[in-house]
Amino acid sequence: MLRPTALALLLFAQPAFAFPVERCINLGAAMEAPVEGDWGYVIQRRHIHEIATAGFDTIRLPVRFSAHWDGQRLDPQILARTDQIIAWADAVGLNVILDLHHFTELNANPDAHIPTLHQIWDALAIHYTGAPDNLIFELFNEPEDAFTTTRALPVFAQITARIRNAHPDRWIITGGGNWNDLDDMLHMPPPGHREVRTFHYYRPWAFTHQQAAYLEDPPPPTPWGSPEDRATLAADMARAGSADGPVFLGEFGVYAATDPDDRLSWITAVREAADANDLPWCYWGFTQGAVTGFSAYDTAAEQWEPGMRDALLPEPPS
Numbered sequence: 001m002l003r004p005t006a007l008a009l010l011l012f013a014q015p016a017f018a019f020p021v022e023r024c025i026n027l028g029a030a031m032e033a034p035v036e037g038d039w040g041y042v043i044q045r046r047h048i049h050e051i052a053t054a055g056f057d058t059i060r061l062p063v064r065f066s067a068h069w070d071g072q073r074l075d076p077q078i079l080a081r082t083d084q085i086i087a088w089a090d091a092v093g094l095n096v097i098l099d100l101h102h103f104t105e106l107n108a109n110p111d112a113h114i115p116t117l118h119q120i121w122d123a124l125a126i127h128y129t130g131a132p133d134n135l136i137f138e139l140f141n142e143p144e145d146a147f148t149t150t151r152a153l154p155v156f157a158q159i160t161a162r163i164r165n166a167h168p169d170r171w172i173i174t175g176g177g178n179w180n181d182l183d184d185m186l187h188m189p190p191p192g193h194r195e196v197r198t199f200h201y202y203r204p205w206a207f208t209h210q211q212a213a214y215l216e217d218p219p220p221p222t223p224w225g226s227p228e229d230r231a232t233l234a235a236d237m238a239r240a241g242s243a244d245g246p247v248f249l250g251e252f253g254v255y256a257a258t259d260p261d262d263r264l265s266w267i268t269a270v271r272e273a274a275d276a277n278d279l280p281w282c283y284w285g286f287t288q289g290a291v292t293g294f295s296a297y298d299t300a301a302e303q304w305e306p307g308m309r310d311a312l313l314p315e316p317p318s
Contacts, residue, residue, distance in 0.1 A: 019171060019196055019246045020095050020134065023313065024058035024282030025051055025296065026251060027085075032062040032101040036081065041287055041299065045088045050297070051286065052092035054304070055313045059094055060250065060282045061085060062101035062141060065120050066113075074123050090132060097173065097250075097282070098124070099138040107145040114155055121159045129166045137163065138173040138250070142180045142200065149177040149184045160195065173198050173248060180250065182236060190244035199240060200251040200284075201270060203232070208266070211257035212293075221259070224266050233273050241277025249274050253284040253294035260306070268311045283312055 027047075033039040051059060061082070068078040082098070089096045100120065106113035121139065128135060139159055143152045156174045163172065174191075175198040176184025185199040202208040206219040240247050252270050254263045267283070274281045287295040296308040 019248070019280060021058045021097070021136070021248065021280040021282070023056050024060055024095075024097070024280065025056050025312075026060045026062065026282055026285040028062055028285035029288045029293065031078075031081070031085075032064050034064060034067050039288070043085055044299075047286065047297070047299070048085070048088045048094065049092055052089075052094050054309055055315070057093075057095060058097060058282065059089055059286075060097040060099055060138070062099045064102045065100050065124070066103040066105065066116065069116060069120055074120065074127075079127055086131075086135060090134060095134040095136060097136045097138050098128075099141050099173075101141040103140065106140075107143065107147045110147045110151055110155075117155065118159060118162070122162060125163045125166050133170070136171040136173060137167075138198070140174070143175070143177045144179050147177065149187060152177060153188065160192070169194055171196060173250070175199055175250065182240060185247070186239060186243055191246065196246045196248045197243065198248045198250040201236070201249060202252065203236065204229075207258070207262075208254045210255060212255045213257075214293075223259075224262055225269075230269060233269055237270075237273035237277045237279065241279055247279055249279050249281040251282060251284040255294060256288075256305075264307045264311045267308070271312055 027043055029039045029041045030036050030043045036042055048059065063078070063082060065074060065078065068075040086096050086098070100117075103113065103117065106117060117140070121137075124137070139156055140147075140152070143149070152174075160172050160174075163170070171194050173196045174188075176186075176188050178184045180198060180200040182199040182201065185197050188197055191197050204222075204224070207222045207224040209215065210219045210222045212218045240249070252267075252274075254266050256263070271281060271283075283296060284294050285296070287297045287299045296305055296312065297303070298305050
């Protein structure tokens with residue numbers, strides 16, 4: 001038994017509000033589409049159960065809320081569907097990161113669309129007042145183009161302050177410009193109360209996006225794994241891990257046309273480097289449905305793609 005002094009020291013060493021995410025997977029290609037199913041995947045309850053059974057603790061749910069905003073309110077059907085998925089996740093003990101995804105119009109013209117972003121988050125904050133603590137808000141996926149880090153920071157601060165009226169202790173995630181780039185994140189100020197900074201990692205892009213069919217001029221087959229490649233990865237994750245306040249690796253992945261061994265090697269190496277630097281992470285993504293992409297799970301065969309589960313979760317769930 002610990003002595004009282006030792007117990008006090010142990011409790012003091014623990015953060016008062018520890019970010020609850022460790023191992024996460026993105027439910028992409030579904031509600032990030034203009035209409036769920038347009039991109040070949042509709043989220044299934046059995047898949048939420050499969051994710052929990054595999055040993056993940058969190059799903060990140062990208063939703064294109066801007067496509068369901070009529071200027072005054074969010075479509076009740078998109079809210080009802082989002083509620084359903086959150087309830088499915090909660091029933092099996094998963095955290096949910098609710099991510100506002102693909103508001104591309106705002107990236108192109110922030111001045112015209114920032115008011116809508118405020119209105120959407122006002123609506124979501126009201127709708128989810130009283131929701132369990134395992135619901136986490138991510139204000140905006142991958143700021144880019146004219147929505148630079150400098151432009152985004154005051155917007156995120158304003159939205160966070162408004163959310164705090166009804167959600168004083170809910171976790172809120174924000175990231176920097178250039179598609180949630182690591183270096184942009186590192187130039188952000190430290191996060192405040194129950195805030196987390198996020199970055200996405202697809203370096204080197206020529207490797208992770210090789211032969212991607214959705215690109216006009218995709219990179220050709222490209223190897224990865226040299227000592228220089230691994231040193232760069234280690235240095236990047238060390239920089240992320242040394243940042244002030246909690247940091248979240250919100251996306252990483254490799255296009256499925258990549259050589260399978262190289263793909264698994266990179267995914268394993270990124271996950272290991274994140275773990276070594278105490279960075280919670282979220283793989284992109286669970287499946288792409290009928291669209292060949294970055295998937296970890298084959299929904300046609302209803303099984304994890306070869307090697308993917310071991311690459312992401314080498315230890316069996318406790």
